[in-house]
Amino acid sequence: MEKRLITLNVNGIDYELYINPKTLLVEAIRDYIGLTGTKRGCDTVSCGACTVMIDGMSVKSCAVLAVQAEGYKITTVEGLEKDGKLAPVQEAFLDEGAYQCGFCTAGMLMSAQALLNENPNPTEWEIREGIEGNICRCTGYNSIVRAIQAVAKGKYMEVKS
Amino acid sequence: MIEKYAVLYPHTKFHVINTHVRNIDGVAKVTGRAVYTFDVKLPGMLYGKILRSPHPHAKILNIDFSKALELPGVMGVVTGKDTLGVKQGIWRRYKDLCDEQILPVDKVRYIGEPVAAVAAITEEIAEKVLNLIDVDYEVLPAVFEPLDAIKKDAPEIHEGFERNINVTRHIEWGDVEEAFEEADYIREDWFKCGGQAHMCMETRCAVSSYTPDGKLTIYHSNQSPYYMQALMAGVLGIREGDIRVISHYVGGGFGGKFELDGAIFCSAVLSMKLRRPVKIVYTREEDFIATKRRTPMYYYTRTGVKKDGTFCAREAKVFTNGGAYTGMGATALYLTGFFHSFPYRWKAYRYDGYRVYTNTLPSTSMRGFGAPQAMWCSEQQIEWIAADLGLDPIEMRRKNAHHEAYVIPGQATIQSCGIQQCFDEIQKWIKTKGKLPKNRAIGISAAGFMSGGIFNWFDTPYAFSAAMVIINQDGTVELHVGAQDIGQGSNTTLAIICAEALGVKVEDIKVHSGDTDFCPPDLGAWGSRQTLMAGNAVKMAAEDAKRQLLEFAYAQSGMNIVYDLDIKDRWVHAIARPERGNDYTELVKKALRGKDGHRIIGRGYYTPHRKGMISPAYSYMLQGVEVEVDEETGKIRLVDSLTAHDCGQPINHLGLIGQLEGAFSMAAGYGYLEYMPYEDGKLMNPNLVDYKVMRATEMPPTPVAEIDTYEPEGPYGAKEAGEGLTNPTAAAIGNALFHLFGIQIKECPIKPEMVLNTLKEKREKEKNSKK
Known part of the structure; x- marks a missing residue:
């Protein structure tokens, strides 16, 4: 298949890539752009470790071709912090210990952020459903649920002076 | 700490222990900065893939990879013949139980066992080339269940193991027959317990880099860099000290990552042959079919109790499905027998365990062991x-x-x-x-x-755990441990212990772990050992460093020697007069001058004796x-x-x-x-x-x-x-x-x-x- 020149907007930056059209988005992000925060944990779109946000919605980046993501705003875990300041979900994950080995964490954070984008005040059940597509083998999820609840309750809201 | 213990152990008024401390690796993990083996990319790196056996039991007659080498981008192929053929195992003290060649020379014993490994310039080519390797097998009769494998006419999986019995374990105390006599009620049951996959989010992966100076550097996702270093030295025939294993961030272990796996072994063999870095990452499927699993067991247990519920005796017989090789399964066989008595007092107890080889995925330790x-x-x-x-x-x-x-x-x-x-x-x-x-x-x-x-079936000559504490001139602390953080948070736990013992804050401690070049040998993360064993080593090292600091403080203070000095929260003070004291950082600077510039280094270790x-x-x-x-x-x-x-x-x-x-x-x-x-x-x-x-x-x-x-x-x-x-x-x-x-x-x-x-x-x- 003939290679194509595409432009991907990742974390606000345009990256020009010359790639095989069958390249997956996760491969483009990790192997071409070099942002390795996003992980892969399976080959069957089951584990959610590769979850990123496309225009603010959570998408498993192993289920999308890089060429399909052209023209959208892609956010990876590296794009959550702003000017060196961590996002509320990141702070909440730290406070609740909502990660252990950390391998699912990037994907989990993106699902959490996408859920909160769509529904700023989710019920506990909505949170659980929101992260159901992400496997975490370490935490048993409850600390993650607590972290998302803490963000929803406004614990990490910026104080505007 | 409740009152009772506070009276007995007055030193247990804590400043850091059991407070809310964020995981010290947390920022790296929630921002995507943590670099796992999965993320490692070295200059000139090749990608490896493993060809696996489709048969549960077969002789390897011939492997022809001439066609494979013709494919552009393929750099090399290795088989068992490129290895020393060492039968390895983690029970190094017992030669019989070292039974696994990771690239077998003449026989495969389970579906998914490695047969050959290739390296190519891309992962895609490496994957494709597997189809071009022709293996001639002589398929042998196979057996899959332990109760079949112990039968007289069952196929022999390993030479010299009668009825395929790999290991037996016996535990007994008291007079079992007499204790059953005392029982009013006896019940017996047969149970069957399944296997379980560790299913670490990071699949087994390794990057090996062998250089012409004879040094091998390996990035590897594991629970014990020291075990990997020692085991790899054994199978490759090079010195432990010439191998460096780096495992900074590990995507889960759960008992499945402290034996050699195909990724580490095959990448190293390929790298030694090709003198290029080689990376091998297991797919999720490979991780399921060709790593190891929780040990499936058949359990017979007979229990005698008195009418009032007093336990008298228990007798258990267990047959475990060991799969094709021993690994840590021998330990699981012992521990299951011991913990079957837990947490109760039995007047008499007897356990006989039989670990049986079968032509299935080897079984081993998994969380709970x-x-x-x-x-x-x-x-x-x-x-x-x-x-x-x-x-x-x-x-x-x-x-x-x-x-x-x-x-x-x-x-x-x-x-x-x-x-x-x-x-x-x-x-x-x-x-x-x-x-x-x-x-x-x-x-x-x-x-x-x-x-x-x-x-110590591993037969290590080192202490089980060791730690080194080095204090810098600004009071920050380098804590070197061989304990391995696989997500359970041992880096943080050990930093807390170090901060408490030395009298500083957690943010003063930098933990160095997961690198055999810079960390003392330690058995690593398994058997729930690190908090107690590495924790004791860290406490000892921190106290050693603190003692050296306090020598200077004593000399300077001119205090009566019956008074005790201590450091808490970076404050050096007499315990009896905590309000009077000095800044810890100032003390460090003075101590450095007093020692002609030598840094304060505290050492600690722990090996259990008479326990x-x-x-x-x-x-x-x-x-x-x-x-x-x-x-x-x-x-x-x-x-x-x-x-x-x-x-x-x-x-x-x-x-x-x-x-x-x-x-x-x-x-x-x-x-x-x-x-x-x-x-x-x-x-x-x-x-x-x-x-x-x-x-x-x-x-x-x-x-x-x-x-x-x-x-x-x-x-x-x-x-x-x-x-x-x-x-x-x-x-x-x-x-x-x-x-x-x-x-x-x-x-x-x-x-x-x-x-x-x-x-x-x-x-x-x-x-x-x-x-």
């Missing part, structure tokens, strides 16, 4: 006995439970034990639950676990699980739970809660979700669509009632947490089903159809007996 199987059988049988005798199951357990200063004859001395308070907590919880809906019931299960093993046969200390727990069953489908839902848990003095509170919640999810998975069905030696569900693990929607609340005890063997009174809690849950779920329907399910994980079938059988039996 044989104990979840032991508890699944023991705790259900005890529940049934209580019902048979009309006794309260909690009170019957309470009456027979371990206590402080109890000696398990010939095996162990229990120093701290909070199991009685665990019974209290669960009883209270059950009361608050009141009457449950018709389709729900509560099941309970007790458990206990070790805090590190005392055994019985198993472990220096034991955790205790009791768990209650509220279970709901859909009678139409047999589907199980976990509604609620409470765990009462005694881990001595908690050190890292956030880490502790995380470990206990995580253990619950893995243990519940073993109870009712995670099946590993094999057909003719082939795993039928090697992917995350068909192999179910707990999801967020399936987790019940998992609160913990912490029981306060003080363990004299542990650093600051701490002992195991996080592995032991994998033990009770499956049995608690089984016991809930017993109370709900009166059914006794003797096979785990419990599938919905097993619930339905057992229920149907029971109802038919009842109907027939009424007729």
